[in-house]
Amino acid sequence: MGESNTKIAADILLGVRQGKPKVAGLGAAAPANEAEAFAIQRAVLAAIGGRIGGYKCAAPPGKPTSAALLNAAGLRSAPTAWPVPAGEKIGIETEIAFRLGQDLPARGTPYTREEVLDAVAGAFPAVELVSSRYLDPSKVSLMEAMADNIAHAGLVVGADVPGWRGMDLPGLTVRQSCGGVVQVEKVGGNPSGDPVTPLVWLANFLPSVGLKLEAGQVVTTGSCTGLIWVEGRQRVVGGFQGFGEVVIELE
Template sequence: MEDVAARRAAQSLLAAHKANLQFTSLASPDKPATISDAYDIQDRYVALLRGEHGEAVGYKVGLTSATMQKFCGIDHPIAGVVLASRVHQSGATVRRADFGRLGLEFEIAVRIKSDVPLTAAPVTAEMIAPHVGGVSAAIELVDDRNADYGNLDVLSLVSDNSWNGGIVLSEFAAKWPDLEPVMGRATRDDVDIGEGHGRDILGHPFNSVAWLATQLNSRGAGLKAGQVVMTGSVMKTVFPDSDASYRFVLDGFGVVDVQVR
């Protein structure tokens, strides 16, 4: 995509967020025509956000479960960038008023311990495993700005940094069980609201990281030591409409809490 058009589109996204406008497709002539165009716009939009939110410290992968893909009417994963000031530790309080519409996604996060080599071939979970230094329970804060899911434009969604508004992390475990069968359970004020397994994330969370590494490689980038990857939700997004406490427990090794006000 021509840089001028990508920059115009990024500026329009920034203005829409500041005005708290409902999410809609980007308008012509700057509307992305391809997924590559969408990531070009995302790059420019994230660059605009860095002044307020700091440098990139990781990525989110979205739409990694059949449930989420069906919910959004999309048949492939998407990626976004996580910025430094948007990383919160378990127990954090977030305000609904700071989002167009806050959604919570209940996930498994990984921390990269060593750079993943660039390669022209698709990256596999087996290639990723030696580069993972920690795993945690995590909650992604998404801002869908009251999007109309019946008429969702995936390219504009990707352009809008795939709706990432932050992440909440438990402590990273240096040792973890097999992640494919791991059960994750979400509660609201101690009442069960959903559950899923590691296998609901593209069969295994490391498949999600491998997909991301392949996507980054295709754009001349790669996963770096110290970066965090949100691998995707094990269940459908939850949209808080009142004050509540949310918890996500990964059986055997991780618990993350967030207070919504």
């Protein structure tokens, strides 16, 4: 993909963010690989005056990996409020997230699980808010989805959990409710099995697209509840037994 196609794709997605109708896809400007998808993400982020506050990622066994930038402006601490335009819905997903305490720059050998965990400063529950720029995000290619930050809208994070290193993170019971109605309550559910797995993958993947994990950045590791679309004017509560919860007032 040339610079012109990156700009074309970024302009399409930026237009939707600024109020133009959603699009079916990126057409001839669609990225063919991760590097091109990330170039589009970074172009959009620059155009809206954002900066990288972290990443969302997934590394499910036997399936394609994926990752996207999180705009720092969309990261909020719970409890908080989040606007939902009248007549629209927003997606919600309860996840386990990590905060980096030190940089993990590119190097000649892959980072091990232990090295990545040593770089983590904290772990906590999070609820990702989802809103696609496509008419039907299920009908675009994975690279197009990545170009649109995998439909990321924002991330609300809970408090750091003491003693998380000694917890069975894959086996935590997740619970998510909206409007007082429990939507999901089950054990586990992370698409990668263990939420540390996509974090390690991301640390080793990012240098291939000219990026790196940096101290202070937040990494969210995939929905344990699936994607559920809800209307505004409701309270969302998502979290894990013994790991805290996140409260969001949808406005």
